[in-house]
Amino acid sequence: MDAEGVLAGLDPDQRAVAEAVHGPVCVLAGAGTGKTRAITHRIAHATLTGAVAPQRVLAVTFTTRAAGELRARLHRLGAPGVQARTFHAAALRQLSYFWPRVVGGDPPRIIESKISLVADAARACGLSYGRSELRDVASEIEWAKVTQHRPEDYAAAVASSSRKAPADVVDVARVYAMYEQLRRERNLLDFEGMLELTVAVLLEHPEVARQVHDQYRYFVVDEFQDVNPLQKLLLDTWVGGRKELCVVGDPNQTIYSFTGATPSYLLDFTQDHPDATVVKLVRDYRSTPQVVQLANQVIGQGRGPGTGGASARRHKLELVAQREDGPEPVYNEYDDEVAEADDVARRARKLIDEGVPAREIAVLFRINAQSETYEAALAAAGVPYVLRGAERFFERPEVREAVIRLRGATRAGGDAETEGMGLIQTVRHVLLGAGFTDRPPEGAGAARARWESLAALAQLAEDMAADDPKAGLPEFVAELEERAAAQHAPPLEGVTLASLHAAKGLEWDAVFLIGLAEGTLPIIYAETPEQVEEERRLLYVGITRARAHLSLSWALARAPGGARFRKPSRFLDGLTGKTATHTPARADRTKRRTAKAGPQPCRICGRPLTAAVERKLGRCADCPADLNEDLLMRLQDWRTEVSAEQKVPAYVVFTDATLQAIAERDPGSMEELAQIAGIGRVKLDKYGEQVLALCGG
Structure with missing residues (x-):
């Protein structure tokens, strides 16, 4: 592709970015406006x-996913040497x-997690923290490290930033100091220390700085609103x-x-660089006008980033939809979270039946603990799902095997059967040996998960062939190895469950934003x-993930059965309009539980149960209970037979x-069985008699 070809197809604002090949340049890019397209075309141009x-x-x-995407796009644009x-x-x-x-x-040695070292530091200080407390202190x-505060000034930094420490600030400061001492004694380096040490090497060794400055003369930084002070210090050292x-x-x-990130570096960029070229990207190509309008309304009611000062007002972005009309956003109110999850699972199933691929549907939530209820609801509805942040794609056994087979086929130069085939047919032929078939296996078990992994590789070959018809197996294998190094996985077939923070940078055809309560x-x-205001921006991020x-x-x-005292999020005030509906809990659930006031109590100690597993067991996780082990084994064997059948x-x-x-309650009647959480009317009708027969046996 030549220089003029790189500019073809860009809108006027994207083209302005691409043609501004000399800095400093500040690109203010709204969600779905093609910022990655603009900056990759700028680099290529x-x-x-x-x-x-x-x-x-x-x-x-x-x-690593975003870095892998940048490399892939630059390679296609004819700039493969860019780091x-x-x-x-x-x-x-x-x-x-x-x-x-x-x-x-x-x-x-680089440590990926601070928790074990923080635990050692806490013990050395005579402090005892639980697992969650250790995680909070590590964070x-x-x-403190990314904002460049040392143990001795940590307490003052917390006070000046209106931050709430996870424990006594004096204790946290002591643990922080001991953590740093143990880290040095054991010759360990955390991610923040890695950045600090790189800065120190560049500042203290002029010959090293000269070599780095000679190597890198042209810098592009994506997601600049998320830069923290330590990253900014490193960037300034690189730029020189x-x-x-x-x-x-x-x-x-x-x-x-x-986490220490601040938008001030983005908002004040023109103050630091008065001669900077500023380009705004506001044409939204991702979402329908209905989604874009809601996003603009939600963010427009806020005060803007930070304190809502002059910089924020000057850099305000209001999206302009470019797509055709789509369905209006739907608002639903439910009696309880279980009813909400059940209905979301039902509607996801309906979308899939109507032709929306499962991988193009997402359920997004504020906190990770909310996922458990949705995992159960989707499983009960027979909807495959992918929990974002689970096992890494390229570490799956079937993927490793497939990559080895593809690499071997590349070295062998193909065979008589693949001669004359294009990339798509060649990859599919090789994947056949790893167990891939044209049709997925029935059900949603391990065989289906394996097939979906291989199908993702086959789809990746189709995407590559569409982008570059001349691409062959060697180029495909090189792409896989580059993605594996960067953990840049292709999308899997399943409804995505993710937190709003984890969803940033992603997009789906259909998005369910759940748990939007005060x-x-x-x-x-x-x-x-x-x-x-940061919470408002989280909702804005969630809204702008949806295409239609x-x-x-x-x-x-x-x-x-709990008290219905919650209110919808203040961010929805004045927005739900007449489209809001009220969906009550299912009749069978209401009949079973309306007599109970408030959250379900533990049947052993009476404490209110909040965790989903505890509600299902009917007791606190640490409360003693009689378990009929023989019954549990009979139930497990029966379940294995039924699932196979x-x-x-x-x-x-x-x-x-x-x-x-x-197995703990050993029910003797349908009524007693129905009292166990997780056994609704459908499962009672389907399996009730068989389960009671096992209990009687």
């Missing part, structure tokens, strides 16, 4: 016109390269006062302030105006927690 050599470019982003990395990956690469020269000896140490810097971001998507969104601990179908819902109570995963019949609850 700069390299193809000779403004910069590809190997002199460093494009920095925040996730696209995360801050940490780029820093580690430089540190590893220069370590033997400037330090020598064994390099420190607090991370915040030069002007070839292009930053891209959306102040409306600032959702990581709690106390959950905004979260109950969001107290300051700045914290509340958007559902927003909330429940009046947490548990079935019906060709569904075992948990679709009954979950482990439900079987345990049955």
Whole structure:
């Protein structure tokens, strides 16, 4: 592709970005406006016109997935030599390269999690923390390090930032100091220390700085609203006062302030660079006008990032929809969270039956604990799902096997059967040996999961062939290896369950935003105006993930039969209109539980039960209970037979927690069986007599 071809197909604003090949440049890009397209075309245009050599470019982003996407697009645009990395990956690469020269000896070992070291530090300080407390203290140490606060000034930093520490600030400061001491003694390096050490090497060794500055002369930083002070310090050290810097971001998507990120670097970019070119991207190509209008309304009612000052007002982005009309967003109110989850699962099933691929549907929530109810509801409805953040795609056995087979086929140069085949047919032929078939297996068990992994590879080959008809098996294998190194997985077939934070940067045809009640969104601990506005931006991010179908819902109570005192999120005030509906709990559930006031009590100690597993067992997790082990074994064997006969995963019949609850209560009648959470009217009619027969046996 030539330089002019790179510009073809860009809208006027995207083209303005692509043609601004010399910095400083600030791109304010709204959700769905094609910012990745604009910056990759800018880099390609700069390299193809000779403004910069590809190997002199460093494009920095925040996730390995985003970095992999940048590399893939640049490769297709004819700029394969450009380095696209995360801050940490780029820093580690430089540190590893220069370590033997400037330090020598064994390099420190990188630790991916601070928790075990924080636990050791806490014990050394005579403190005892639980697992969740250790996780919170580790996050607090991370915040202190990225905002460049040392243990001795940590307490003052917390006070000045109106931040709530997870424990006594003096204790956290002591643990922080001991953590740093143990880390140095054990020759360990955390991710923040990696960035700090890279900065130190560049500042203290001029010859190293000269080499890095000669290597990288052209910088592009994506998601600039999420940069924290430590990352900004590293970036400034890399740039070294030069002007070839292009930053891209959306102040409306600032959702990581709690980690130390600040939008001020984006909002004040023109103050630091008065001669900067500023381009706004507001044409939304992702979402329908109905979704875009709601997004604009939600964000328009807020005060803007930070304190809503002049910079935020000056950089306000209002999206302009480019797609055709679609369905109106739907608002639903439910009696309880279980009813909400059941209805979302039913509607997801309906969308799939109407032709929307499962991988193009997402259920997004504010906190990860909300996923459990939806996992159970989707499983009961026979809807496949993918929990974002689970096992890495390229570490799955079937994927590793497939990549080995594809690599072997590349080395062998193909065979008589594949000669003359295109990329798609060749990849499918090789995958046949790994168990791939044209039709998926029935059910949703391990065989289906394996097939979906292989199908994702086959789909990736189709996508590559569409982008580059000349691509062959060697190019496909190279793409897979690059994606594996960056953990840039292709999409899997299943409804995505993800937190709003994890959903950033992704998009789906249909999105269910659930749990939109006061106390959950905004979260109950969001107290300051700045914290509340960040919660509003989280909702904005969730809304802008949807291309066409958007559902927003909330429940009046947490548990079935609980007091319905919740209110919908304040962010929806004046927006639900006449489309709001009230969906009561199912009649059978109401009949069973309306006599109970408030949350279901533990049948052993009487404490209100909140966790889904506890509600299912009918007792606290740590309360003693009689378990009929023989009955549990009979139930498990029966479930295995039924799941095999019906060709569904075992948990679709009954979950482990439900079987345990049955074995503990040993019900003698349909009425007693119906009292166990997780056994609704459908399952009672379908399996009730068989279960009671097992109990009687």
